[in-house]
Amino acid sequence: MTEPLLQAVDLQCERDNRILFQGLGVSIAPGSITRVEGPNGAGKTTLLRILAGLNDSYTGDIRWLGAPRHHQLEQFLRNLLYIGHRPGIKPLLTPLENLRALTAVRRPLADATLRQALDGTGLHGYHDVPCRQLSAGQQRRVALARLLISDEPLWILDEAFTALDSHGVEGLEQLLVQHAEQGGAVLVTTHHHLDLPGMIRLRLGRGGHNDDQ
Amino acid sequence: MTSNAPRAVLADHNVSVGRAMWAVVRRDLRSSFRQRQDLLNPLLFFFMVVTLFPLGVSPEVSFLQQAGTGILWVAALLSTLLSLDHLYRHDFDDGTLEQMVLQPHPLFLLVLAKSLAHWLLTGLPLVILAPVLGIMLHLEGNSIAVLCLTLLIGTPVLSLIGAIGAALTLGLRAGGVLLSLLIIPLYIPVLIFGTGTVAAATEGAAVEGYLALMAAFLVLALTLAPFAGAAALRISLSNS
Numbered sequence: 001m002t003e004p005l006l007q008a009v010d011l012q013c014e015r016d017n018r019i020l021f022q023g024l025g026v027s028i029a030p031g032s033i034t035r036v037e038g039p040n041g042a043g044k045t046t047l048l049r050i051l052a053g054l055n056d057s058y059t060g061d062i063r064w065l066g067a068p069r070h071h072q073l074e075q076f077l078r079n080l081l082y083i084g085h086r087p088g089i090k091p092l093l094t095p096l097e098n099l100r101a102l103t104a105v106r107r108p109l110a111d112a113t114l115r116q117a118l119d120g121t122g123l124h125g126y127h128d129v130p131c132r133q134l135s136a137g138q139q140r141r142v143a144l145a146r147l148l149i150s151d152e153p154l155w156i157l158d159e160a161f162t163a164l165d166s167h168g169v170e171g172l173e174q175l176l177v178q179h180a181e182q183g184g185a186v187l188v189t190t191h192h193h194l195d196l197p198g199m200i201r202l203r204l205g206r207g208g209h210n211d212d213q
Numbered sequence: 214m215t216s217n218a219p220r221a222v223l224a225d226h227n228v229s230v231g232r233a234m235w236a237v238v239r240r241d242l243r244s245s246f247r248q249r250q251d252l253l254n255p256l257l258f259f260f261m262v263v264t265l266f267p268l269g270v271s272p273e274v275s276f277l278q279q280a281g282t283g284i285l286w287v288a289a290l291l292s293t294l295l296s297l298d299h300l301y302r303h304d305f306d307d308g309t310l311e312q313m314v315l316q317p318h319p320l321f322l323l324v325l326a327k328s329l330a331h332w333l334l335t336g337l338p339l340v341i342l343a344p345v346l347g348i349m350l351h352l353e354g355n356s357i358a359v360l361c362l363t364l365l366i367g368t369p370v371l372s373l374i375g376a377i378g379a380a381l382t383l384g385l386r387a388g389g390v391l392l393s394l395l396i397i398p399l400y401i402p403v404l405i406f407g408t409g410t411v412a413a414a415t416e417g418a419a420v421e422g423y424l425a426l427m428a429a430f431l432v433l434a435l436t437l438a439p440f441a442g443a444a445a446l447r448i449s450l451s452n453s
Contacts, residue, residue, distance in 0.1 A: 005221055030221035054311055056451045078317040079224045086308030090240070092247040097240075104236035105316045105323075107226035130247070153221040183221045 003066055004029045005079075005154050005185050006051060011060035013046055020046055021204055024060075030153065033176055033186045033196055038204035044189040045085060045158055047204065051187065052082040052156050078106070081152040085159050087143030091132035095123055095142040098131060102146060109149060117148040122168065136163040144168075147175055153184045161192035233318045234326035241330035244303075251299060255292040255335050256342060262288040263346045274351045281350035282360055282411040289339045289364060290371060290400055296335045297375040297396070298389050300327065301446070305383050305453075314450055321439040324446065328369075328376045328439065336368030359414035363407040366427045373438040374399050380445035384453045403430060 004027045012022040020043030028034055036044045049055040051062065053069070053076070062069045064076040089098050099114045118127055121141040131139055140163045147155065155176075161169050169192060176186050177196055188194070245252050266284050267277060304310040313323055343364055347357040378396040382388035410423035 052315065054314060054450055056447065074317045075223075077315055078226070080315065082311070082315050084308050084311050086306070086311070088308040088312040090244050090303075090307055090309060092244045093240070097243065101236060101240040102312060104228070104239075105233040105313075105318065106228060107224075108228060108232070151222075151224045151226060153223060185221065 002030055005065060006069075006187075007063040007066075008051060009061040009063070011047075011050070011058055011062075013043060013050060013055075013058045015043070015046065015057075024204075026051065026202065028154065028185045028187055030183045030185055031180050032200055033180050033188070033198065034200040034202055035194060036187065036189045036202045036204060042205035044204055048082075048156055048158050048187065048189060049084075052080060053077070054082075054084075079152050080154045080156065081146060081150050082156045083143050083146065083158065083160065085162075087140065089131050089139050089142050091139075092130060094128045094130055095134070095145070096127045098142055099145055103149065107151065113149060114145075117145040118142070120148045121145045121171070137165060137168065140164060141168060144172060144175075147172075147179070155179060155184065155186045155188075157186065157188045159190060160188055161190045161194070228318075230318050230322055233316060234322055234329075237313070237323055237326040238330045238333070241327065242333065245330075245334050251296075252334060255296040256338050258295055259288050259292040259339055259342065260346070262291065263350070267350070277350045278352060278415075281347065281352045282356065282408050282415075284350065285343055285346060285360060286364075286367075286404055286407050286411075289343070289368065290404055292339065293335055293368065293371045293375060294393055294396065294400075296331070297379045297392060300331050300376060300379040301383050302379075305449075310383075310446070311450060314446065320443040320446065324376060324380075324442040325435075325439040328373050328442070331376065332369050332372040336364075336372050339368060340364045353415070356411055356415050359420055360411045362424065363410045363427060366424065366431050367403050367407045370403050370427075370430050370434045371400060373434040373442075376442045377438055377445055380442050380449055383446070383449035403427070406430070 006026070006028045008024065008026040011024040011026065013020045036047060038044050046055060050058045053073070064072055069076050088102060090101070093101065095118055096111065096114060099118065100111070103109050103114070115127055118124070121144050123138060123141055123145070126134060126138065131142060134142070144160070160172060164172065173194070173196060176188070179186055263284055266280070270276065301310060304313070314320060316323065340361055343361055344357050347360055352360065375396055378392045381395065382392045385391060406423060406427050410420050410427065413423055414420045
């Protein structure tokens with residue numbers, strides 16, 4: 001068993017006087033795809049935000065490569081690619097400008113590489129159109145283009161499949177499997193029917209526990 | 214899990230903080246220039262408030278000379294306040310802010326970059342417009358020069374302090390009102406020293422001491438406000 005990348009022990013989160021989950025253990029190992037499941041309001045997004053470090057209102061222990069995450073926050077963040085429900089795409093900028101702005105703060109890449117990534121998500125011919133003129137699915141694809149040029153091992157994707165057409169869903173599924181095969185780890189929520197080989201399911205809503213522990 | 218489980222390759226990219234800050238500033242400037250009315254609003258407000266005073270109160274030269282600096286400073290302060298709500302709002306709505314917090318850089322430096330972009334887009338145009346309006350209010354040449362200098366030192370302080378308030382009120386629906394209530398008391402010292410400096414200059418007194426005090430405000434805001442702003446951002450995002 002390899003050492004997990006990210007590990008949460010005895011996680012508890014309370015929201016509006018309601019316990020979303022308690023005693024929750026999450027372990028995300030390299031090469032794994034974990035899907036967080038549960039009905040609306042079960043706390044899927046909250047869990048993902050807690051694990052990504054956006055939400056501090058939890059008790060429990062979160063470890064990155066075996067050591068407390070807050071001691072090595074910078075290293076953790078450098079290895080995390082988080083695409084949230086709101087994916088960080090500016091409607092006034094073009095897909096290329098958006099991608100450039102998102103990568104420039106982490107790992108600047110040549111425009112040719114960025115264009116290639118946009119082509120790879122099926123945005124050929126839309127590189128220089130302001131994103132607000134694109135459809136919801138196309139905007140989603142701009143954000144997902146980051147996956148194609150990512151060198152971060154840990155992907156946390158909230159509602160990744162929203163607004164994608166069947167072709168886009170297929171491409172993304174393939175991408176996730178490929179990432180896991182290369183030693184990356186994926187944590188994903190979706191209401192879309194997703195059944196990848198070896199996928200770990202983490203069910204929230206009924207005193208959740210990690211099925212694959 | 215298979216026995217020959219894969220090992221993760223850790224990312225080793227490293228962007229200098231300066232380049233990351235520059236990227237933040239550039240993105241803000243670029244998207245603001247795509248939406249020019251947001252850019253013009255504070256300037257137009259500034260212009261209108263200042264032009265309405267002679268019409269509404271008195272067009273007498275003696276009155277305008279006496280009240281002119283106060284009018285200009287108050288108008289600059291209010292138009293900065295007007296623009297503050299936009300500082301993080303769009304970024305919050307489209308998720309850019311979440312991405313900013315998740316960068317492997319100290320958040321306070323990115324907050325500083327956001328404040329700098331805000332000043333370049335609102336504070337600096339006000340400083341540039343002020344001499345024209347100063348002439349319109351019959352201010353003397355020397356007073357106008359000192360006025361611009363105080364605005365040049367003072368408006369960055371307004372942006373920096375304002376960024377704290379904007380971050381704190383981010384998740385609230387009636388954030389705009391609360392933002393004004395929170396921030397105006399902190400703006401008052403800047404206003405008093407800003408207008409005080411010009412008044413001293415008009416009377417022919419030495420202004421170096423006043424300017425030094427204002428510069429001290431700026432240094433204080435530069436060093437402390439980004440930390441408070443970063444902490445406020447984390448709180449607001451944590452509760453959203």
